[in-house]
Amino acid sequence: MKALTNIIRKEIKEMLTKSTILPIIVLAILFGYLGNMMSGVQEEATSESIIGVVDLDDGVLSDITMDVLSRGAKIVYNGTDIDEGLAVAKQEGATALLVIPSNFTENISNETAGTIQIFWIMKGAGLLDSISSISVQNLISSVELGISAYMIETGSSSDPSLVLDPTTTTDTTLFKDKEMDGISPSTLDAIISSQSLTVPLIIMMIIMMAGGTVISSMGMEKESKTLETLLTLPVKRSSIVTGKLVASAIIGLLMAGIYMLGFNYYMTSFSAGVDIDLAEYGLALNTLDYVLIGVSLFVSLLAALSLCMVLGTFTRDYKSAQTLTGPVAILAMIPMFITMFKDYNTLPLAAQVLLFAIPFTHPMMAMRSLMFDDYILVISGIVYVTIFAVVMIAIAVWIFRTDRLLTGSRKRDISKSPIMRLLKR
Amino acid sequence: MPAVEVKDLDKNYGSFKGVKGISFEVEDREVFGLIGPNGAGKTTTLRVIATLLEISGGSVNVFGHDLAKEPHEVRKILSYLPEDAGAYKNLTGRDYLRFIANFFASGQAAKDIVARGIEIAALGNRIDDKVNTYSKGMTRRLLVGRALMTNPRLAILDELTSGLDVVNAQEIRKIVKDIARNGTTVLLSSHNMLEVEYMCDRIALINDGVIVEMGTPAGLKKKYDASNIEDVFMRVIT
Numbered sequence: 001m002k003a004l005t006n007i008i009r010k011e012i013k014e015m016l017t018k019s020t021i022l023p024i025i026v027l028a029i030l031f032g033y034l035g036n037m038m039s040g041v042q043e044e045a046t047s048e049s050i051i052g053v054v055d056l057d058d059g060v061l062s063d064i065t066m067d068v069l070s071r072g073a074k075i076v077y078n079g080t081d082i083d084e085g086l087a088v089a090k091q092e093g094a095t096a097l098l099v100i101p102s103n104f105t106e107n108i109s110n111e112t113a114g115t116i117q118i119f120w121i122m123k124g125a126g127l128l129d130s131i132s133s134i135s136v137q138n139l140i141s142s143v144e145l146g147i148s149a150y151m152i153e154t155g156s157s158s159d160p161s162l163v164l165d166p167t168t169t170t171d172t173t174l175f176k177d178k179e180m181d182g183i184s185p186s187t188l189d190a191i192i193s194s195q196s197l198t199v200p201l202i203i204m205m206i207i208m209m210a211g212g213t214v215i216s217s218m219g220m221e222k223e224s225k226t227l228e229t230l231l232t233l234p235v236k237r238s239s240i241v242t243g244k245l246v247a248s249a250i251i252g253l254l255m256a257g258i259y260m261l262g263f264n265y266y267m268t269s270f271s272a273g274v275d276i277d278l279a280e281y282g283l284a285l286n287t288l289d290y291v292l293i294g295v296s297l298f299v300s301l302l303a304a305l306s307l308c309m310v311l312g313t314f315t316r317d318y319k320s321a322q323t324l325t326g327p328v329a330i331l332a333m334i335p336m337f338i339t340m341f342k343d344y345n346t347l348p349l350a351a352q353v354l355l356f357a358i359p360f361t362h363p364m365m366a367m368r369s370l371m372f373d374d375y376i377l378v379i380s381g382i383v384y385v386t387i388f389a390v391v392m393i394a395i396a397v398w399i400f401r402t403d404r405l406l407t408g409s410r411k412r413d414i415s416k417s418p419i420m421r422l423l424k425r
Numbered sequence: 426m427p428a429v430e431v432k433d434l435d436k437n438y439g440s441f442k443g444v445k446g447i448s449f450e451v452e453d454r455e456v457f458g459l460i461g462p463n464g465a466g467k468t469t470t471l472r473v474i475a476t477l478l479e480i481s482g483g484s485v486n487v488f489g490h491d492l493a494k495e496p497h498e499v500r501k502i503l504s505y506l507p508e509d510a511g512a513y514k515n516l517t518g519r520d521y522l523r524f525i526a527n528f529f530a531s532g533q534a535a536k537d538i539v540a541r542g543i544e545i546a547a548l549g550n551r552i553d554d555k556v557n558t559y560s561k562g563m564t565r566r567l568l569v570g571r572a573l574m575t576n577p578r579l580a581i582l583d584e585l586t587s588g589l590d591v592v593n594a595q596e597i598r599k600i601v602k603d604i605a606r607n608g609t610t611v612l613l614s615s616h617n618m619l620e621v622e623y624m625c626d627r628i629a630l631i632n633d634g635v636i637v638e639m640g641t642p643a644g645l646k647k648k649y650d651a652s653n654i655e656d657v658f659m660r661v662i663t
Contacts, residue, residue, distance in 0.1 A: 224511035229571075232475045232505040233528045234497060403478040407438055 017323070026330045033351075034337055049135045052077030052089035052097040059105020061114065061147055061166075068146045069098065072139045082119075086174070089121055095132045096120050108147065111159055113168045116140065122175035122185045124343025133185040140169060176372040180283075191283075192368060200336040200364040202256060206301060207332045207360050210252020211308035212325045217244055218312030219321025227405065237400035241393065245305045252301070289370040292378050296363040299385045303359040304328065306392030313399045335361035344369070344377065359385040426489055428453045428579055428610040429474060435482030436469050443469040445634040446483065451612055451627075456605045458625035459614040460658065466634040467614035468508065468583055474612065475505035475581050488578055501529075504577035508584035510568050514557035518548055518567050521556060522574065529575045538574050545600055546570030561588045569597050573604050580604065582613040586620060598624055618654040628654065632662050 051073045055062050069075060076092035077085045082099060089097045099117035108114040118136070123129055147166045151157050157166075171184040180188070221227040230240065285293075308328055315321040335358050344352060344365055355361045362381030369377045399405060429451035436444040444466040451457040459467045472478045474485055476496040485492040487499045512521045519539065526538040543552050546567045548559075556564065565588055572580060585601065586594035602624060605611050615621050621628055622642045630638040630645075638645060638661045642654055651657045 224514060225507060225509055226511055226513055228472075228475075228477060228507045229505065229510055229525075229568075231477055232500055232503065233525065234500040235528055236497070406472070406477055 022327065026327075027333075030330070030334055030337065034341075049073040049096075049132065049139060050076055050092060050094040051136060051139070052085045052092075052094050054080060054082050054085045054097065054099040056080055056102040057100050057104040057106075059109075061105040061108055061150070062100045064146045064150055065100055065104075065116075065143045068143045069139060072142055073136075086119060086121075089119075090174075094121060096136050098136075108151075108162070108166050109156065111157060111162055113162060113166055114147075115168050115170060116143070117170050118172070118184070120171060120173040120185050122173050122188070124346035126340070126342035126346065129185075129189075129343050129346055137186075140167070143167065176374065178283075178372060192371070197340060199367050200339050203297070203300070203360060203364050204332040204336045206252055206256040206297075207304040208325070208329050209255040210248050210301060211304050211328045211332075213248040213251050213255075214244060214305050214308040215312040215315060215321045215324050215328075216318060217248065218309070219315040219318040219324075222315060223317035231400075231405070238397050241309060241396050241400055244309060245302070245393075248305055248308075249301055252305075283371045285367070285370055289367075292370060292375075292382070293363065293366045296366040296378060296382050296385070299382055299389055300359055300363045303385050303389035303392060304332075306389050306396055307359075309396040310392055310399065313396070313405050331358055332360045334358060335364050339364045339368075345374075356381070356384070359388045426453075427451060427486075428455065428488055429457075429612060430486040431470070431474070431483070432485075433483035434470065434473065434480065434485060436466075436473055436478060437481040442634055444473070447631070447634070447636045448483075449629050449636060449639060451610060454605060454608055454610055455626045456602070456611040456613070456624055458621040458628040459612070459631055460616075460618055460621050460628055460654070461614075461631035462662075463616075465631045467631055469634075470631070471505070471581050471583050471612065471614055472507075475503060476500055477505075502578040503581060504572045504575055504579070505581045506568055506572040506583060506585065508587050512556045512564060512567055512571070515555060517555055518546065518552040518559070519543065521567065522546075522552075522571055525571050526574065541576075542570040542574030544570075545573050547596070562590060562593050565589055566593065566597070569600065573600065573609070576604075576607075577609055579610045579612065582611060584615055585613055586615075586617065594620075618658060622654045630658055630661055637661050 049072065051069065053066065053069055053075055055066060055078070066078075076094050077088040077097070079085055082097070085097045085099075088094075097119040099119070101115060101117065104114040104116075118140075120133060120136075122133075144165065144167050148163055151163045151166060157163050171182060171187075173180045173183050173185055173188055175188075218227075221230065308325075311324045311328065312321065315324055335355055338347070338351065338355060339361065344355060347355065362378070362385055366378050366381070369375075427450040429449075431450070432448050433446045434444055434448070435442065435446055447466070447470065449457075459470060461467050469478065473480060474487065474492070476492060476499055480493055488502060490498045490502075492499055512518075513524070516524065522539045522542040523535070526535040526542070529535070530538055546552065546569065548563055548566060551559070551563065552567075556567070559567065565586075569585070572582065580601070582601065586597055589597060598620065601611060601613075611624075613621070613624070625642060627639065627641050628645070629636045638657070640648070645654065645657045646652070649657045649660045651660060
């Protein structure tokens, strides 16, 4: 029994290290945050919708419509001016402005479906950002039911299909100064979702694979004791750092490319039903946009690799290198999950700051931001990540120039530090 | 001008002093040995001279180049063979030698260096096998070939025959002696005092980071009236 306890104690000590616990804690916090976000979304989906209504019809069916809407939603604008209605709706955080045209009752009475014009006020382009539009669509269904019930009670139509489906809708989505006619947020989401899912995943895979290669390379150099020989050769330290970065980037891109070929095929099977021309809605990317996405990806990869290079200098062997890839994977997973589900602009400020600070976030959201002409976010991200990468490379080169690579971090006598001496005085 | 000039060298690891103010000189084309027990400071001294560790105090000059100011110049003329060193496991022996040679020369000159490395390593057809298939002795031979193929002005060899059997060890010692005769200065360390006695023109005995004795093997044996360097060492440190 004593021997068994002894072995268990040793195994726990070996396995339970800071580097194994820290990623789990960060993951737990991340999932906690995501869970909180999901419950918020659920609340949003089930809570009362906020809408504005422009009623241009004085007929009985528009009265029924207004009655249903006022029972199912909080109406922040009820008037006859569309522009004024839109301004108020935006100000009050409404999901949509519903316009009942002047011929609404007349059309249905003449055996033609009445049209409700919906101006969607979209706040974000994440998968969860269009949830609130579902409750408005449910409201429209309730309106239809109300009108159908009236038509059955009064026997005002002999056309069963009209009785069952007395209204149609036309959609206009307003998002970030863009007005997109004929498209609803849920359709827009379906278009963007392929990017929302694929782009962050590609970036995460590239970063994890290329970063893992750098860290492992350092671990292997130390384990097989080739580093000492390398450092005594007549080669500049900056060349060693650059060589490792470039080689790892090539391998990382290659590995991620192969991985994503399969994944892309998998994803296309989901998006096969959505065939909409983005240019029609002003969402197509131009050459400058693609250049910016490329630059954003390049500097992020550079930042990831240089961060991994710095982390790699702390490895002792190949095994410890594997555990050090954990923090990098988490740093890549946080923005991947969040940018998949939520638009950067709809996040709380603290989450925005966190996401901006993680260099891998920027290429993940660059495509979506550029679709909606948010150049400031993309360019400021590129500038930040470039500075981050330069600082990391400088730190890596500095570490290679010192003997910390071989001796590890030095424990300093804190009592002799200038600050402690000052405090003693 | 001495090949290596070490003056009052200190090397600290945090608060621990690995080397405490040692001084010695190695003459051009000399084979100089550092001997001492584990943790005495031999490897630390060699690593400092090999430009791997920073100097905490004192100075080191290699063929007139100040190590602290011109480490890159020093790297051009030295070759370092660490104890327990390895080679890149996924490369063949030949590819490994080629990789190293390309830092020193290009074209035909690099090919000549590789040919010399292959000759020293004497691995036969196995030179084209991957390093991960080599025995410890074969890897060491490859590394000795790597260390000496560039005809360095200074070869720093830490535990030269570590892990080698008697036959391989003797062959390697002969190669190093030949290299020294042909103009390479050799600075080596070893636990094996008989090896040091056989190979070195002069030796320094190092204990607890301090050089406690220095001289020719014959001179030291005479001074301490000892039959071999092992006896000399025991008498010096006790």
